[in-house]
Structure formats: structure tokens, C-alpha cells
Amino acid sequence: MAFGDRLEKLDRRWIFLVVALLVLIPLLWPLQLPLAVSGPAKRYYDAIEAVPEGSIVVLAGDYDPASAPELVPMTRSSVTHLFRKNVRIIALQLWEGGPPLVDAILHEVGDEMGKVYGVDYVNLGYKSGREAVMPSFGNSFSRTFPNDYGGKPVSSFPLMRQADNFGATALFVNISAGYPGTKEWVQQVQGRFQVRMVSGSTPVQAPEIYPYLQAGQVLGLLGGMAGAAEYEKSIGVPGPATKGMDAQSSAHLFVVFLILLGNAIYFSRRRAQQGRA
Amino acid sequence: MIPVVLTAIVGLLVIVSFFVPHGAIAEPAQILQDWAIIIVASGYVLGAANVYKVNGEAAVKMQKDWLYKYVLLGSMTAMIVVGFFFSGGTEFLNEGSPFKWAYDYLYVPMQATMFSLLAFFIASAAFRAFRIRTVDAALLAIAALIVMVGRVPIGKLLTDSLPEVIQLPTMANWLLEWPQNAAKRGIAIGAGLGVMATGLRIILGIERSHMREEA
Numbered sequence: 001m002a003f004g005d006r007l008e009k010l011d012r013r014w015i016f017l018v019v020a021l022l023v024l025i026p027l028l029w030p031l032q033l034p035l036a037v038s039g040p041a042k043r044y045y046d047a048i049e050a051v052p053e054g055s056i057v058v059l060a061g062d063y064d065p066a067s068a069p070e071l072v073p074m075t076r077s078s079v080t081h082l083f084r085k086n087v088r089i090i091a092l093q094l095w096e097g098g099p100p101l102v103d104a105i106l107h108e109v110g111d112e113m114g115k116v117y118g119v120d121y122v123n124l125g126y127k128s129g130r131e132a133v134m135p136s137f138g139n140s141f142s143r144t145f146p147n148d149y150g151g152k153p154v155s156s157f158p159l160m161r162q163a164d165n166f167g168a169t170a171l172f173v174n175i176s177a178g179y180p181g182t183k184e185w186v187q188q189v190q191g192r193f194q195v196r197m198v199s200g201s202t203p204v205q206a207p208e209i210y211p212y213l214q215a216g217q218v219l220g221l222l223g224g225m226a227g228a229a230e231y232e233k234s235i236g237v238p239g240p241a242t243k244g245m246d247a248q249s250s251a252h253l254f255v256v257f258l259i260l261l262g263n264a265i266y267f268s269r270r271r272a273q274q275g276r277a
Numbered sequence: 278m279i280p281v282v283l284t285a286i287v288g289l290l291v292i293v294s295f296f297v298p299h300g301a302i303a304e305p306a307q308i309l310q311d312w313a314i315i316i317v318a319s320g321y322v323l324g325a326a327n328v329y330k331v332n333g334e335a336a337v338k339m340q341k342d343w344l345y346k347y348v349l350l351g352s353m354t355a356m357i358v359v360g361f362f363f364s365g366g367t368e369f370l371n372e373g374s375p376f377k378w379a380y381d382y383l384y385v386p387m388q389a390t391m392f393s394l395l396a397f398f399i400a401s402a403a404f405r406a407f408r409i410r411t412v413d414a415a416l417l418a419i420a421a422l423i424v425m426v427g428r429v430p431i432g433k434l435l436t437d438s439l440p441e442v443i444q445l446p447t448m449a450n451w452l453l454e455w456p457q458n459a460a461k462r463g464i465a466i467g468a469g470l471g472v473m474a475t476g477l478r479i480i481l482g483i484e485r486s487h488m489r490e491e492a
Binding site: 008012015016018019020023033034035036038039064065066067068069096097099100101103127128129130132133135136139140143144149150151192203206207208210211214223224226245246248249250251252253254255256258259260261262263266 | 314370409458
């Protein structure tokens with residue numbers, strides 16, 4: 001059997017093993033590859049940096065545990081950056097699987113930075129209804145979310161008494177993994193309520209956001225773990241995304257190698273067949 | 278006829294409310310949006326009942342993968358029972374509740390595991406299925422290779438000594454910001470026009486297939 005044939009019939013578990021090693025080894029022994037901050041990530045940082053101290057920002061974390069390795073670091077960095085500027089946060093979630101993830105980040109970072117729940121941040125929690133929730137939320141925060149994540153009336157929180165619609169906020173941060181997410185927030189809320197907005201997305205969804213980024217409807221964009229790592233670098237707080245970039249580099253390089261190898265075998269076979277014919 | 282008229286009134290009111298913020302329009306539109314949220318929420322109950330019905334029947338009749346269906350129904354029932362009856366009522370998501378424990382130590386790792394498997398299957402598929410048979414496929418492959426390597430630090434490292442314009446990160450960003458964007462925008466405009474046309478057909482009663490009725 002020719003070498004190419006043997007490779008093509010290779011048990012795919014060998015490929016799985018190499019992928020596992022290529023992900024695991026850089027996580028255990030980081031290579032510390034140089035990281036450049038891309039334009040969309042720089043614009044995300046700049047948009048948050050431009051928020052005046054003391055103002056209010058809405059943060060929608062629309063994802064679930066499947067996207068947590070990419071989107072949790074983005075959320076954590078955004079919350080850290082906002083709290084560092086003494087910006088107050090109103091958070092909400094439209095994905096049923098994710099609210100505890102966002103809630104944990106708010107409390108962890110809030111406690112670290114001495115923020116008080118109800119005064120410096122409020123988590124409105126989850127509301128079912130997906131896209132239908134968005135215009136309703138744009139009209140009135142308290143009407144759409146009468147209670148917070150823990151079930152307390154939002155009217156009992158000083159922060160919520162100061163902001164009931166986007167007119168009272170300085171920025172909208174959406175970190176999302178798909179539907180409903182940034183695209184729907186732009187379509188339902190951004191233009192209608194004249195909202196300044198930034199987005200953090202999975203790499204699959206990020207290309208969908210580029211037209212809105214170029215049009216200025218989205219002011220900045222973090223795409224996947226790379227975007228999260230670039231943002232961590234921008235705020236000077238390296239975290240899990242930065243650690244993950246070495247593993248992602250080696251895995252991407254291996255996928256590229258496999259595509260090239262697979263095609264090299266394919267073309268050599270085709271040439272051999274044409275030679276016989 | 279009544280459903281068609283109701284659809285027209287509701288559809289027009291919600292569209293007009295997008296452009297007219299006056300209370301006479303905005304308030305009834307807000308009520309309709311509240312109803313929409315309630316209907317979607319009701320859909321979850323219907324969805325859960327449907328999961329029980331479809332998988333329950335298949336499990337009892339021992340159809341294909343019947344064992345997995347028992348696992349699905351058992352897990353779902355366990356989460357519902359734990360959430361409703363053993364986790365402090367509305368405080369079911371608080372730290373320390375059995376439901377939160379199940380979320381943290383069962384749901385989160387299982388969902389993360391499922392998604393992580395993609396990396397292995399993508400690598401395997403890249404080797405076995407991604408064949409450059411046509412010019413279109415070649416263009417796709419070249420763009421994919423540039424973006425895949427250009428969006429990670431190794432791309433910067435590999436091409437750092439080259440002029441900036443031909444460095445992989447620069448080329449990856451250019452591909453994302455221009456050719457990709459142009460194609461995405463074209464698709465979005467086409468889809469948007471299609472949605473508008475379909476919406477108008479439904480509001481005007483020309484399209485009635487959603488009511489199981491021909492126009």
C-alpha cells in the first residue's frame with residue numbers, strides 16, 4: 001500500500017490524540033507567543049475607555065456554557081474595565097443556559113473591586129422571549145424586568161431608579177454566541193434607540209457583525225478567544241484567553257497542515273490516475 | 278378572515294411603532310410585545326411536553342436509540358423535580374442549592390464537552406473532506422488558511438519579518454473587513470428584502486400558509 005493510501009486510511013483517533021496534545025501542552029507550558037491587538041479589538045477598548053466615569057452601561061451576556069471559554073473571559077475583562085472606570089452596570093441575559101455564568105462574573109469582579117450590588121451593578125437575569133424582549137427592554141427596563149436575578153423588585157435598587165431606558169445609559173455591551181445576539185440587538189434596538197454599542201462574539205458569529213462594525217452601528221468588536229486575548233492585553237490584565245491563545249495557535253496550525261496534507265495526497269493520486277489513463 | 282385582519286392590524290401597529298414613538302401607538306405596541314414574550318415563554322412549556330411525548334413514545338416502543346431517550350427523560354425529570362421542589366422555590370439559582378450544583382457540575386461541563394468535541398472532528402474533517410476540486414474551493418481554502426493562521430499569534434510570529442502588507446494578520450483582517458464584508462452585506466440586503474416582502478404578504482393576507490391555508 002502506498003504511503004498516501006496508508007495516511008488516508010489512518011485511524012482518526014491518531015488525529016484526535018495529536019489535537020489533544022497540541023491543545024494540552026501549550027496550556028501546561030505556555031509558549032508566550034507575541035499577541036498583536038487588531039483594529040476591531042482596539043476600537044472595543046476605545047469605546048469603553050470613552051465612557052465617562054460614573055455613567056451607566058447595559059451589558060447583555062447572551063451565551064451559554066458551550067461558548068464560555070471564549071465569552072466568559074470577554075465578559076470578565078469588560079466588567080473589570082468598566083468597574084475600574086467606576087462605571088455602573090445593568091446586566092441581562094436572553095439565553096436560558098447562561099445567566100449563572102454572568103451573575104458569577106459580576107459578583108466575583110464586583111467583590112474584588114469593592115462594588116455594591118444595587119448601587120454599582122444590578123443583574124436583571126434572564127427573560128424568555130428572545131428577540132421580542134429587545135424592543136420591550138429598550139422602551140422600559142423595569143417593565144420588562146420587574147424583578148432582578150434573585151427575584152427582588154428592581155425598584156428597590158438605587159441604580160435602577162436612575163435608569164429605565166437607553167437614554168440614561170452611555171454604552172451597550174453585548175457579548176453573544178448567536179441567536180439572539182448582536183445582530184438582533186442592532187436590528188431591534190441600536191438604530192431605534194440611538195444606542196452606542198460594542199460587541200463580543202464567537203468567531204463563528206463575528207463575520208456577521210463586520211458590516212455593522214464598518215457602518216459604525218457597532219463601535220468595536222471582539223471576535224472569539226483571539227479578540228478576548230487582545231482585549232485582556234489592552235486592559236493590562238492577562239487572563240484565561242491569553243493563556244488559551246498558544247493552544248489555539250498550535251491547533252490552527254495543525255488543521256492547516258492536515259488540509260495541505262489531505263490535498264497533497266488527493267492531487268498525487270489524481271495525477272497517478274491521469275497517468276494511467 | 279378574522280385571523281387575517283388581526284394579523285394585519287398587529288403587524289402594521291408594530292411596524293408603525295418602530296417609527297412613531299407617540300404614546301397612542303407605542304403603548305398598544307408595548308402591550309403586544311409583552312404578549313409576544315408571554316407566548317414565547319409558553320412555547321417552552323409546550324416544548325417540554327413535546328419532548329416527553331415524542332421521546333416517551335419512542336422509549337416505550339423501544340425504537341432506535343431507546344436507551345438514550347430514557348436517559349434524556351430521566352435527566353430532564355430529575356432537573357425539573359430538583360429545581361421545583363428541592364431548591365428553595367424562586368431561589369433555585371442561589372449558591373448552594375441542589376439545582377445550582379447540578380448546573381455547575383453537570384450541565385456546564387457536559388455542554389462544554391460537547392462543544393469541545395468540535396475541535397477534534399474539525400481536524401479530522403480537514404484531513405479527509407476538505408478537497409480543492411475547483412477554483413472556487415481553492416479560493417475558499419486560501420482564504421480559510423490565511424484567516425486561520427492570521428487570527429492567532431503564530432501567524433504574527435511566522436510573518437513578522439515580512440513587510441506589514443503581506444503579514445498574515447494584516448491579510449486576515451483585510452479578508453474579514455473587505456471581501457467577506459461585501460459578500461455578507463449582499464446576503465444581508467437580499468435576505469432583508471425577502472423578509473420585508475414576506476412580511477408584507479402576510480400582513481396584507483396574500484400569504485396564508487402559516488394558517489394552513491392557500492392564498
